[in-house]
Amino acid sequence: MQCLVLGAAAGGGFPQWNCGCSLCVRARAGDPAARPRTQASAAVSADGGQWLIIGASPDMRQQILANDVLAPPPGTRASPVVGVVLISADIDGIAGMLVLREQQRLRVFAPASILKVMAANGVFASLDPALVERVEIAAGVPVETGFGVSLTLLEMPGKIPLYQENRSLAVAEPAITYAAQLESGGKTCIVAPACADVNDAVLRQLSAADLLLFDGTLFTDDEMVQAGVGQKTGKRMGHVSVSGPDGSLARLAKLPARKIFFHINNTNPMLLEDSAERRQVEAAGYEVAFDGMRFSL
Numbered sequence: 001m002q003c004l005v006l007g008a009a010a011g012g013g014f015p016q017w018n019c020g021c022s023l024c025v026r027a028r029a030g031d032p033a034a035r036p037r038t039q040a041s042a043a044v045s046a047d048g049g050q051w052l053i054i055g056a057s058p059d060m061r062q063q064i065l066a067n068d069v070l071a072p073p074p075g076t077r078a079s080p081v082v083g084v085v086l087i088s089a090d091i092d093g094i095a096g097m098l099v100l101r102e103q104q105r106l107r108v109f110a111p112a113s114i115l116k117v118m119a120a121n122g123v124f125a126s127l128d129p130a131l132v133e134r135v136e137i138a139a140g141v142p143v144e145t146g147f148g149v150s151l152t153l154l155e156m157p158g159k160i161p162l163y164q165e166n167r168s169l170a171v172a173e174p175a176i177t178y179a180a181q182l183e184s185g186g187k188t189c190i191v192a193p194a195c196a197d198v199n200d201a202v203l204r205q206l207s208a209a210d211l212l213l214f215d216g217t218l219f220t221d222d223e224m225v226q227a228g229v230g231q232k233t234g235k236r237m238g239h240v241s242v243s244g245p246d247g248s249l250a251r252l253a254k255l256p257a258r259k260i261f262f263h264i265n266n267t268n269p270m271l272l273e274d275s276a277e278r279r280q281v282e283a284a285g286y287e288v289a290f291d292g293m294r295f296s297l
């Protein structure tokens with residue numbers, strides 16, 4: 001199985017259009033230690049010919065254009081992108097579907113809750129049902145995608161999409177969010193861009209992975225507050241932080257997988273190749289994803 005990081009940043013990307021934090025300033029200036037990243041998405045393929053995209057980021061068009069393996073063979077209208085797995089109804093998890101509306105045959109796999117959001121928003125009707133097949137998937141039930149990759153939806157602790165929230169609440173309403181487990185040729189990749197708590201049930205599920213792309217949104221829970229760019233903590237946003245006794249760095253340590261942090265917010269200092277936080281993460285055996293990072297399992 002081949003795996004490709006299409007976008008390694010969290011919602012907003014790196015740099016974020018309206019952010020002047022010290023990291024975004026370095027990325028905008030072309031600093032080689034602060035490489036820009038698009039919003040989180042990954043792709044997998046059993047044969048290198050047909051690709052499934054996991055997470056429909058608003059940067060979908062740019063991401064497809066940036067990766068030669070996703071280009072249609074010359075003289076065809078046949079994209080190697082044959083399917084999309086939707087695991088979040090957040091805008092940065094579904095908006096990219098609108099990019100895929102050019103009369104392209106596709107299979108879309110998503111839980112009922114996300115299909116409902118798409119059905120309720122008329123703009124997604126631009127994806128002609130005669131060409132874009134919606135396949136409802138349920139957590140814990142493996143599905144054959146038809147492209148040599150088996151897919152299982154995993155439940156993760158999280159929260160509901162921001163636009164569905166009661167904004168007066170100070171704490172996030174707990175809700176289920178999802179990860180995608182992809183298997184081919186006896187190898188397993190898990191894509192988990194959002195996880196609020198690395199509890200024992202999460203660890204059990206992630207132990208199946210040979211390759212794990214995991215929520216690296218914030219390094220410390222209050223870093224957006226400290227950077228002066230927002231009021232929200234990681235806990236409020238439904239993302240466990242990397243550092244700390246209950247952080248992902250400590251909690252995922254014993255997993256056998258090759259562990260890659262992705263979905264990284266533009267305030268997270270581990271984005272910077274010359275930071276102490278990057279050295280700490282790498283010394284602990286983790287890697288920090290970048291756009292175009294590729295794996296062969």
Ligand SMILES: [Zn+2]
Binds near residue numbers: 021022
């Ligand atoms: Zn920033």
